[in-house]
Amino acid sequence: MLAALVSLALPPSGVPTAVADDAITHQDYADMLGLKDLHAKGYTGKGVTIAYVEDKPDLSTPELQGANIEVREACPFQSVPETISHSTTVASILANKDWGWAPEAKIINYRVPTEGTKEIPEENCKSRLSESNKVYAQINRALSDGVDIISLSIASPIEESIAPAIARAAQMGVPVIAGADNTVGDTNRSFGNLNTVAAVGYTNLEGKRAETSSRGKHVTIMAPGEGIAERIPDSSGNLTKLGKGAGTSYSTPMVAGLLALGKQKWPNASGNQLLRSLINTANNNGQGWNEEYGWGLIDPVKFLTEDPTSLEDTNPLWEKIPGALPNQQTLADYQDGLTDPVTLIGDSSYVYRGVDDTIVTNYPDISEYATSPRYHKK
Template identity: 40%
Template sequence: MRISRVLGRFAATGAALACGLVALTPTASADDSVLEQPAYDALRIQELRDRGVDGTGVTIAVLESGVDTTVPELRDGQIEVKAPGCPFTSAPASVEHGTMVTSILKAPGWGLAPKAKVVVYRDPRRGDTEPTCDPEDLTAEALTNVVARAVDDGADIINMSYGGWDVTYEHLFDYAIRHGVIVVIGAGNDASRIPAIDIASRNGIVVVTSMSPITREFSDFSSFGKSVTVTAPGEDLRCRSYDANGAMTVVKEGCRGTSYAAPYVVGALALAKQAHPQATGNQLMQSLIKTAAKDPSGWDEHFGWGLVNIRGMLDDDPSKYPDENPFLDRDPDVAPNAQSRAVYDAGLVSPHWAALGKDYVYRGGDSLIADTYSDRVAMGTSPAFHTKRPAGAPVDGKLGYQD
């Protein structure tokens, strides 16, 4: 069922938006660039170009299985691709997915942040790849370390256009959150409420649902729930696809998915970062929700705080907001929460599950962990072993407070 409520300020652009659309054949061979994108008018990207914002000086990490940087939309995009230690082969569908996500950011004609530095981290965790490495290497540890690597490499924003269900992801975003790096993820395409076990339910991150840039309605396939932050165009899009030989030579109409809504928000944050270089990631997330185009009913589990409002973020002054992650305590029953953060900050999470960033050190007392990760261990030095449990702190054996 399609949610019929539309966003008030965005609805006013409907007539102009409809007039700007051109009917195209459902599928066509592509000899040159994808020249138009319905969301271009919806987000008034030309106005952004006229203001001189293009993502210059901002670093975006894109976690994807694969991307074809030889397609016309990305050929001159100066995109860096980093391969994991575990080699694998991406399926054509994965390359299509990653190419579209990256194009939304970098396509010179309609990408939101064509001058941003984009680093694609090829992530073998995606389920639709064909790994050539040991399947045992494709663990939550691998994904967690990709996130940490992006943080250590200097990413300002991380785009994760996929999800998954895995309780071992409890500490997936701790490292990014501690370093003020924004993580943006699609809500999912299950047309249902986001499960608590899904990584899109995690605290501290930006979760994006999908809406149509043509009808301005909530996408009937989009997941929703209490972790939703904002919405962005994620259907009625035009994307590059693969031919019978697996080459990306086809232009396809009607592409959709919250995977494609997420990079529109990433691009918006990148432009805001360029306009306000002194703003922290936390302040930019505050600005994102304060300026979102919404109707009088306020936040809801479908649109979140509203449609991402790029012009509003450019005109806003993020420095007036506290340097605090506005989503950190969104749901106390979901990680990262106060208890899981305390365990992480105390150095008591095994490096197998914690992000192996350059400054994470295991400080617990497990000798097996010490033997396995000897270069990241300072046995028994956790402050939790030497302090009394603060009043109101959770009673957790992992913390080892001296009661």
């Protein structure tokens, strides 16, 4: 799967050369949504942990100075400048002190190889396609580490093996936010096609859906994603040029960051309640859900005004795509200890309780043969 992992950003446009020390100090979307006012009121994401899964950012860039960012990887690999550039923009949208959504949150980059990255032979990694480096393994690690929100600005053809990790996140009340992809029609490569995952489309600064923002049953919410100032590589691979980027790659961390502000204000609210509030407070001109805008454009002020703690504490997106994974059976199998542990690498809490001798042989340390509650239900 990771061989096909790609970013959800469109190619940059308008690329003037810039000196590396020139910081990006302004983003139009921050003005559009009043981020400075929110920060001035103390909404900064303090005390909240956001995980984002993709290649590593360049922590030396001016935009990330002072940000609380940690990189965690399962196995080292060699990056390419384009993937570092993309990750740096995503991290900056989350954590930049001037225009990041949650500048005082803790940001953890769970690193995975994306398109173009290579193995480092001397590191003795089996392969950059190895199970330990897959997206679901990093999601499971993030959940085991106790993160509050998970953000995915990458895309790949969906494999069934990711479903248990996503179901686990829903059970734990940890929102998973993913880009809806950048195609004219519906798409099947966005992680937003998974049930329980909030798929984010993108708009221009007037709140109109961008032509390339995917539409379909998977779309949940919208956020700005055009005209994003970003650092891109020069001929030497250093991030010394500035360009303008667009795509659901960049609307996705905006939604994750907004959820972090909500979690800060209402620490007792579950991720499920915050997701419900995000949907309830979105602006779609009273039209309800549709395939172009989902539930509508995020409304930060309204979201941070309405207390979510009285809302139902279940994920509101279990049935957004009938027949898709994960489903309630996925969750039941996980809860009953009947999921194959190969899809739960990084889950430090899981115990296999089934009767598959091969699985028990392969995973003796986390197996308790035939103890699943399903076998003992009356």
